[in-house]
Amino acid sequence: MDAIINLANNSIEFFKTVVEFAPKFIPGVILTLQLAFFSIILGMIIGLVVAVLKLTKYKWLKKIMNVYITIVRGTPLLLQLYFIFYGLPSLGIMIDSFPSAIIALALHNGAYISEIFRGSIESIDYGQREAARSLGMTKWQAMKRVVLPQAFKRSVPALGNQFIIAVKDSSLASVITITETMLLARQFGAATFNVFPIYFTAGVYYLIITMGLTKILSMVEQKLKVNER
Amino acid sequence: MSMIEIKNLHKYFGELEVLRGIDLTVDESEVVCLIGSSGSGKSTLLRCINFLEEKNEGEIYIDGQLVTSKDINNIRQKVGMVFQRFNLFPHMTVIQNVMEGPITVKKMAKKEARDLAMALLEKVNLLDKADEYPAMLSGGQQQRVAIARSLAMEPKVILFDEPTSALDPELVGEVLGVMNDLAKEGRTMIIVTHEMGFAKEVADRVIFIHDGQIAEEGTPEDIFDRPENERLQNFLGQILV
Numbered sequence: 001m002d003a004i005i006n007l008a009n010n011s012i013e014f015f016k017t018v019v020e021f022a023p024k025f026i027p028g029v030i031l032t033l034q035l036a037f038f039s040i041i042l043g044m045i046i047g048l049v050v051a052v053l054k055l056t057k058y059k060w061l062k063k064i065m066n067v068y069i070t071i072v073r074g075t076p077l078l079l080q081l082y083f084i085f086y087g088l089p090s091l092g093i094m095i096d097s098f099p100s101a102i103i104a105l106a107l108h109n110g111a112y113i114s115e116i117f118r119g120s121i122e123s124i125d126y127g128q129r130e131a132a133r134s135l136g137m138t139k140w141q142a143m144k145r146v147v148l149p150q151a152f153k154r155s156v157p158a159l160g161n162q163f164i165i166a167v168k169d170s171s172l173a174s175v176i177t178i179t180e181t182m183l184l185a186r187q188f189g190a191a192t193f194n195v196f197p198i199y200f201t202a203g204v205y206y207l208i209i210t211m212g213l214t215k216i217l218s219m220v221e222q223k224l225k226v227n228e229r
Numbered sequence: 230m231s232m233i234e235i236k237n238l239h240k241y242f243g244e245l246e247v248l249r250g251i252d253l254t255v256d257e258s259e260v261v262c263l264i265g266s267s268g269s270g271k272s273t274l275l276r277c278i279n280f281l282e283e284k285n286e287g288e289i290y291i292d293g294q295l296v297t298s299k300d301i302n303n304i305r306q307k308v309g310m311v312f313q314r315f316n317l318f319p320h321m322t323v324i325q326n327v328m329e330g331p332i333t334v335k336k337m338a339k340k341e342a343r344d345l346a347m348a349l350l351e352k353v354n355l356l357d358k359a360d361e362y363p364a365m366l367s368g369g370q371q372q373r374v375a376i377a378r379s380l381a382m383e384p385k386v387i388l389f390d391e392p393t394s395a396l397d398p399e400l401v402g403e404v405l406g407v408m409n410d411l412a413k414e415g416r417t418m419i420i421v422t423h424e425m426g427f428a429k430e431v432a433d434r435v436i437f438i439h440d441g442q443i444a445e446e447g448t449p450e451d452i453f454d455r456p457e458n459e460r461l462q463n464f465l466g467q468i469l470v
């Protein structure tokens with residue numbers, strides 16, 4: 001009997017804490033959304049540029065892009081964040097914490113997204129390029145009008161995956177003093193000694209964001225399916 | 230007047246010499262059919278003419294002009310190509326496929342390109358499919374769209390690489406019908422085909438390619454009724470039986 005009463009009390013206490021702290025998370029959640037949004041948009045631009053540059057005939061460009069991808073994929077994101085925020089100042093380059101986080105996250109996403117784009121560009125039937133070229137299009141016109149639209153469509157599922165990773169990875173920005181969702185959670189936890197409901201609340205916010213993103217992406221995917229049998 | 234003139238064309242893939250000195254002249258309004266067994270170099274010859282493959286040796290003149298790799302984009306506007314597997318752009322509707330060349334390459338106004346595309350779709354009898362996507366069309370319909378797409382650039386020559394080989398037998402006729410109309414209009418065409426009946430009917434000249442060389446050429450009657458070359462006799466024997 002005591003155990004049940006205890007459990008009920010604990011549950012009430014738990015939800016009271018959740019309700020109390022949920023609104024206090026809003027500024028952190030907004031930061032999380034901003035970090036994710038800008039790092040995804042910039043990451044897409046970087047990814048597209050890198051993927052296209054890798055397809056040009058210049059071998060040295062391809063090499064540089066491969067070095068970039070190797071470094072980003074071969075080192076922890078945590079280290080990349082430290083490098084830009086704490087490392088670069090020793091070279092005389094000072095960047096504020098928020099732009100530092102955006103740069104690090106965007107470069108990180110960009111490397112993965114470029115590989116996604118490259119894969120889907122390569123998956124487009126070579127006959128498509130030949131048909132475009134035989135109409136008299138330049139290589140770039142064929143890329144822009146024929147290959148990229150099809151490749152982009154094929155990238156959507158993998159991009160969605162990467163976007164979700166980007167949302168979760170943005171939590172690492174907390175290590176360079178950005179008070180996004182996870183850093184707030186740590187601060188609230190330390191102040192109240194009541195970590196469980198607080199981390200629970202943070203988790204719910206992440207789930208809301210990632211589930212919303214999944215929903216949007218599956219709508220985009222449906223929309224793009226119109227011209228398939 | 231000669232529309233295409235090819236002199237001593239050689240093409241290698243690595244060690245393999247696929248074209249071994251082709252000399253070929255095609256006159257304006259002439260319809261030339263290329264026949265020959267698999268691997269003899271027919272596709273490679275067509276692809277060299279519009280530089281989808283880079284030749285190793287020899288000269289190609291189109292409309293009197295020597296083609297160099299610098300002006301291939303201009304040359305390709307003069308040389309249309311229809312592929313075995315259609316290669317329509319799947320993300321564009323039928324009419325967008327036909328408008329794409331004029332708009333992107335010739336910078337034609339949308340309205341004008343649309344009118345042109347409508348006229349061409351009417352010609353290939355597909356006006357009612359203008360707003361469908363290629364995936365909704367049969368193979369024969371797709372190939373007719375591909376022909377309209379290449380006509381939209383108003384090419385001087387159209388190259389066809391086995392345009393009916395990927396089609397179900399009952400769809401072959403509609404594509405050959407369109408090609409027959411083009412021949413009657415006086416279009417210059419080079420056609421790689423295994424449809425000997427069609428070659429007999431539309432070709433002004435038939436060329437038998439063997440092992441990267443022109444082994445025999447002549448009128449359809451010469452080639453089909455009085456073949457001289459032993460390889461050609463064998464080839465026809467295999468096909469017509």
Ligand SMILES: Nc1ncnc2c1ncn2[C@@H]1O[C@H](COP(=O)(O)OP(=O)(O)OP(=O)(O)O)[C@@H](O)[C@H]1O
Nearest residue numbers: 242243245247265266267268269270271272273274
């Ligand atoms: N891109 C390539 N790389 C290497 N070899 C090639 C390439 N394209 C064609 N070949 C070779 O060149 C030869 C001629 O090929 P081609 O496609 O021109 O023959 P074809 O006469 O069109 O035959 P088919 O009737 O089967 O289409 C073949 O031996 C083929 O294997």
Ligand SMILES: [Mg+2]
Nearest residue numbers: 271272273390
């Ligand atoms: Mg072939």
